Amino acid sequence: MATSNINWQALSDTQAVERLGAELRRMRLERNLSQAEVATRAGLDRTTVVKLEAGRAATLLTVVQVLRAIGRLEVLDGFHEEPHITPMMALEQESK
Numbered sequence: 195m196a197t198s199n200i201n202w203q204a205l206s207d208t209q210a211v212e213r214l215g216a217e218l219r220r221m222r223l224e225r226n227l228s229q230a231e232v233a234t235r236a237g238l239d240r241t242t243v244v245k246l247e248a249g250r251a252a253t254l255l256t257v258v259q260v261l262r263a264i265g266r267l268e269v270l271d272g273f274h275e276e277p278h279i280t281p282m283m284a285l286e287q288e289s290k
Contacts, residue, residue, distance in 0.1 A: 200213060208249075211249045211250075211251070212248075212249030213249070214249070214257075215246055215247045215248055215249035215250075216247070218246060218247055218257075218261075218264075219247040221264050221266050221269075222260075222264050225265065227263075227264060229244055229247070232260060232263045232264055233263075235262075235263035235264075236256075236259040236260050236262065236263035238256065238259060238260070242256060243260065246260060258270075
């Protein structure tokens with residue numbers, strides 16, 4: 195996955211949601227899909243996709259449904275990190 199050049203920390207929460215919507219729109223257009231096609235694939239109403247892309251509030255479920263519909267679930271990989279065992283964690287595991 196490409197490294198983001200977006201400074202998410204500098205954005206307000208509202209701006210971050212708006213940017214997320216814009217990024218979802220960009221991903222959809224890269225796949226040459228209409229909002230109606232994505233909505234159908236995701237089992238959503240087209241107005242839900244419109245609102246999401248406009249940066250209006252959406253549920254996490256809606257975001258996942260849209261990502262799946264446009265074939266981009268891999269963007270969620272950034273939310274998972276393998277745990278790094280600290281010395282304290284190792285000691286706790288030994289004592290069990």
